[in-house]
Amino acid sequence: MGPGIFIKAILQSSFSLMVFGWTQIIMDIQPLVVLITGEGHLHGFTHTYIGAVLLAIFSALSGKYLSEIGLMFLGLAKGEPIKIVWWVSFLSAFIGSFSHVFLDSIMHADVEPFYPMTLDNPFHGIVSVSALHKVCSYSGLIGAGIYYAISWRLKKT
Numbered sequence: 001m002g003p004g005i006f007i008k009a010i011l012q013s014s015f016s017l018m019v020f021g022w023t024q025i026i027m028d029i030q031p032l033v034v035l036i037t038g039e040g041h042l043h044g045f046t047h048t049y050i051g052a053v054l055l056a057i058f059s060a061l062s063g064k065y066l067s068e069i070g071l072m073f074l075g076l077a078k079g080e081p082i083k084i085v086w087w088v089s090f091l092s093a094f095i096g097s098f099s100h101v102f103l104d105s106i107m108h109a110d111v112e113p114f115y116p117m118t119l120d121n122p123f124h125g126i127v128s129v130s131a132l133h134k135v136c137s138y139s140g141l142i143g144a145g146i147y148y149a150i151s152w153r154l155k156k157t
């Protein structure tokens with residue numbers, strides 16, 4: 001979520017953090033089922049770039065309406081209900097699923113991002129897991145800072 005908050009700060013209303021977050025949940029349903037049942041490949045087809053394309057399409061289609069409802073319940077839509085336009089939903093879902101595969105491929109040896117071309121995972125271990133966690137949390141903190149700084153400035157003008 002950290003990088004998502006950072007991207008939100010940069011792209012502002014061209015990016016839906018809700019759809020991005022929904023995509024993260026969709027992406028990890030398969031590993032969760034594998035963990036619970038103890039069967040199958042932990043990071044299987046969902047954690048490939050081809051899988052990411054399919055899950056992004058699904059997440060964008062389902063996430064647009066779910067996020068609009070979610071924003072309403074969170075009270076983030078003051079006055080007019082917030083509408084998420086389709087291209088924003090798709091952009092957010094694609095950024096979500098591709099960054100998910102990329103970050104998970106650094107962390108987990110069993111991710112095969114370029115399946116079926118190759119089963120190699122060239123990104124595994126390019127940075128340490130603790131460095132990766134730091135990048136994610138700091139990008140979230142910095143992103144939140146930028147986001148609120150921009151909203152504060154917009155309110156003043």
Ligand SMILES: [Zn+2]
Nearest residue numbers: 027028100104
């Ligand atoms: Zn994952």
